[in-house]
Amino acid sequence: MPWSRLTRRALFATAIAWLPLAAAFAAPTTYHYDTTHSQIVFSIDHNGFSRPFGRLHIAQGWLRFDPDDWSQSATELDIDLASLDMGDEAWSAAVRKPAYLDAERTRYAHFASTSVERKDEQHGVLHGTLSLRGVTRPVDLAFTVNRVGATVYGLHTIAGFSATTLLNRDDFGITANANSIGHGVSVWLELEAIQDDHAPSNKESP
Numbered sequence: 001m002p003w004s005r006l007t008r009r010a011l012f013a014t015a016i017a018w019l020p021l022a023a024a025f026a027a028p029t030t031y032h033y034d035t036t037h038s039q040i041v042f043s044i045d046h047n048g049f050s051r052p053f054g055r056l057h058i059a060q061g062w063l064r065f066d067p068d069d070w071s072q073s074a075t076e077l078d079i080d081l082a083s084l085d086m087g088d089e090a091w092s093a094a095v096r097k098p099a100y101l102d103a104e105r106t107r108y109a110h111f112a113s114t115s116v117e118r119k120d121e122q123h124g125v126l127h128g129t130l131s132l133r134g135v136t137r138p139v140d141l142a143f144t145v146n147r148v149g150a151t152v153y154g155l156h157t158i159a160g161f162s163a164t165t166l167l168n169r170d171d172f173g174i175t176a177n178a179n180s181i182g183h184g185v186s187v188w189l190e191l192e193a194i195q196d197d198h199a200p201s202n203k204e205s206p
Contacts, residue, residue, distance in 0.1 A: 028064050028065055028066030028069070028072045028073060029064070029065060029066065029157075029159075029195055030062065030063070030064050030195070030196055030197060030198075030199040031062065031063040031064075031065065031159055031193035031194055031195050031196055031199060032060075032061070032062050032063070032193060032194055032196045032199045033058050033060065033061040033062070033063065033077060033191065033192070033193050033194075034158070034192040034193060034194050035057060035058050035059065035060065037190075037192040038057075038058045038189075038190065038191045038192055038193075039055060039056070039057065039058075039189075039190050040055065040056040040057070040058065040079060040187065040188070040189050041053055041054070041055050041056075041187070041188045041189075041190075042054050042055075042056070042185050042186060042187045042188070043185070043186045044169075044181060044182045044184070044185050044186070045181065045182025045184070046180070046181065046182075047180045047181070051182075051186075052086065052087075053086075053087075054084055054085065054086045054087075054092075054095065055083075055084070055085045056079050056080065056081065056083055056084055056085075057079075057080050057083040058077050058078065058079055058080070058191075059077075059078040059079065059080040059083075059108060060077070060078050061075065061076055061077025061078060062075065062076060062077075062193075062196075062199040062200050063075045063159065063193040063199070064199075065148075065159055065193075067145070067148055070116045070118045070124060071115075071116060071118075073113075073116045074113045074116075075111075075112075075113045075126070075128075076110070076111065076112045076113070077110070077111050078108045078109070078110055079108060079109040079110070079111070080107065080108060081096065081101045081102075081103035081106070081107055081108065081109060082096065082103045082104075082107050084096055084101060084103065099174075099176040100174055100176060101132075101133070101174075102133050105133075106132075106133055106134055109130060109131060109132040109133075110130070110131040111128055111129070111130050111131075111139065112128050112129055112131075113126055113127065113128040114127050114128050114129065115127045122144055122145050123142070123143070123144055123145075124142075124143055124145075125140055125141065125142055125143070126140070126141040126143055126163065127139075127140055128140075128141070130167075130172075132172045133172050133173055133174070134173075135171070135172045135173055137171045137172065139165055139167065140165060141163040141164070141165045141189070142163065142164050142165070143161050143162065143163035143164075143189075144161065144162045144163070145159075145160075145161055146160040146161060146162055147159075147160045148160070156194045156195060157194070157195035158192055158193065158194060158195070159192070159193045159195070160191065160192050160193075161189070161190075161191045161193075162188070162189070162190055162191075163188070163189040163191065164186070164187065164188050164189070165187045166184055166185070166186055166187070167184070167185045167187060168183055168184060168185070169183055169184075169185055170183055
């Protein structure tokens, strides 16, 4: 028997009523990091004379981000310690040695988020853990959501972030030259991630 007009109206009204609830349970968008346009820069005191900078590259990583519900967001990334650039090759090689980054024994540092704290429309704190030199410690990253949108030519959808944190190198067993090299390490991250429906976070949570 064909459905009556009243029945069809009732079903339509029910579907409309469920739309907000369906949106609330929609999966957040997944991304993989654009390793070309993502960088990590750090600075540390050099005997009180200056605070030179070093640069590291992200080897790989994924991001899950919902602009409307940050609590559903998460990320993991690997940092290539062998990519360290201090602006001088001999200096870079010295910092890669076992007394400092120990990049030959443990080439990659790993960050994994545990939760996200939203402060306002653009700012938040990403809580997680950093594993470096075989040591894992909690780390908090204050971050800004710069932009989420299509590239100028519409080739990709990009999520862009800036983040900062302060690490104590002693926490990761980097204690060499305690009287000449500072212990607090200022870190800046500039991150771009490309939307990717096949990113690992589609299949598993951190």
